[in-house]
Structure formats: structure tokens, C-alpha cells
Amino acid sequence: MKRLLLAVTGCMILAGCTEKTTEPEAEAQMKQEKVTFEDITHSFEHPETGQSYQIIDAYKLYDNYISELEENPDTAEKELYQQEIIDPVNKACFEGGEFYHMAGAVTEQIPHSLERITELNQKIEDSQYIGSIKDALVQSSDLLPSDIETNVCIFPNINTNNAGAVTVGAGKINVLYSPFYTEDFLKTVIAHEYHHSVWAEKFLATTPQSVLDNLVFEGKAVMFEKVVYPDLEGTRVNDEYNKKYWAQIQDDLGKYDFNRSIEILFGGNGLPQLYGYMEGYKMVKSYLDLHPEAQPMDWTSLSGEEIFEAGKYADHYQ
Secondary structure (H helix, E strand, O other): HHHHHHHHHHHHHHHOOOOOHHHHHHHHHHHHHHOOOOOHHHEEEEOOOOOEEEEEOHHHHHHHHHHHHHHOOOHHHHHHHHHHHHHHHHHOOOOOOOOOOHHHHHHHOOOOOOHHHHHHHHHHHHOOHHHHHHHHHHHHHOOOOOOOOOEEEEOOOOOOOOOOOEEEEEOOOOOOOOOOOHHHHHHHHHHHHHHHHHHHHHHOOOOOOOOHHHHHHHHHHHHHHHHHHHOOOOOOOOOOOHHHHHHHHHOOOOOOOOOHHHHHOOOOOOOOOOHHHHHHHHHHHHEEEEEEOOOOHHHHHOOOHHHHHOOOOOHOOO
């Protein structure tokens, strides 16, 4: 918006402007120059393999939403949010995702603090996010190539209770940019979510996922981010084998209970924060300690039970 105002003002004071632009005409020009999908899309390829990617600056669409809301304060916010934010990027960021329910963190939550959105968008704009994301996608692809285009869509995290990123399906990664993000932390986030994306593309099964499967699913992604960026601090891990905590989840590993998986993964009710992520990571690490020759594509393809049994994980709690 600031750029457009400067453009209009500049035209009014330059000698080369032969016609005076009236206020209604200026407003009409600004309304016509809304941010479009083409304006916010960065397409590039892996320099060696040609694997394709798109980074989509969905956060810039919030300028359209805020402008329309200011001009039409009586408009239904949900309808306007759908029209200005979701619809323009729906195909690239959400449509057809195998984990479409995960998109609710963006699609179902209307921003109530426009000030928070403005501040987050400025933080994104001031960061080197494009370079971080490109680096993470290329380095991740070197270890785990994909056969489809990978889209990374950047949104401001409008709710502090949301995760920092979600993978909606194969090739559809949504980053919910948070105030604590740094360029290096963003790299680990992209590596983590890229692993989910490739797993969904190549190894997603139609059979239900057990609690163990869900822990290993996240554990693989944590391991992958640390393989890609061994010197960066991403998801926090703890190498301790605490029998007290293990006793609380051991009998649930074979259950097909998504809610229980979430409880264990994120912690609470007597479990440390992100306990399931840390435990899943240690399961994968235990496997790799015994099978150091395994490459990322090898261990990504294995089921939770295969990782658990071949890694002799239960022995750590004897």
C-alpha cells in the first residue's frame, strides 16, 4: 500500500505528468493494483536435478484483506477472508492435500488482531526467508528427492496456539511464521516439513496409523532436520530414557487413537512438552545406531513397528 501511495504522489509532482490525477481516480488505481498470485510466487529449480519448487508469499495477501475490511467494515469477515486470502492460493497450498484437516490452522481461523498481522508481515519482509527456504529445499532434496513440485506457502501465524508449520499433503507445506523465527530456525522447519511431504508422496498408506506410527512419523522428521542441519538448533530433543514417562505411554503404542497420539506428541498431563517428538526421534536414532548404513530414503520407508523392533528400542527401558 505504501508503495502505491508513493507512486501516485510521485506522479502528481513530476513535471512529466500531463494530467492531474483526481482523488477518486487515484483510489481506483490503487484498488485495481491488488496483490495477485503471480505477484507472490517465486518459482525455481534444483540447480542439478531440476526438481521444481514454488515459494508463495501468501502473507502479502493480507494487505488486500485489511484494505477491503477498512473500506467495507460491515462485510462478513469470514467471507472476505476466504475471498482475499484462501481462494487465491487454495490450489497451490491446500487443495487435494492428504492431510487437509491440518489446513484448518489457516483456512478456519480469521485474524482478530490486525496489528499482530501487520507486525508479523513486517518481520517476514525484513528477514532473509527466501534464501533460507531455498537452501533448505535444495539440501533436503539432495538427501530425499521428490518427483513432484514442492510448494511452500508463507502465512503469518495468527494464533499463538498454532504449530509453526504444517504439511497439508505431498508438495504442500504451510509455514505459519511466528515472532521467534530466525533464518536458521526456518531452515530446520522446512527440512522437517519437507520430510513429511515426501513421506506423504511416496509412503502414505491407506491403513490406519497407530500411536507408535505417529510417534515415529514425527521422529523421522526430527531426525531428518538434524541430518540436513546438524549444526543448527531445531526441534528440541532429550536423550534421557525416563522409565516413569515411558510407563505412561507404553501400553498405548499399539492403539489406533489419534487423540492419544496428539496428547503424547505434544505432552501435558504428566508428560514433558513435545515428549512424543523426542521419543519418536530416539526410536529412529536407536534404529540408525544399529543400522548406520541406512540412507534417508531407506528409513523413511519403514513402518513404526519396523523402526521400533529393528532398533531394539524396548531394550532402553529394561
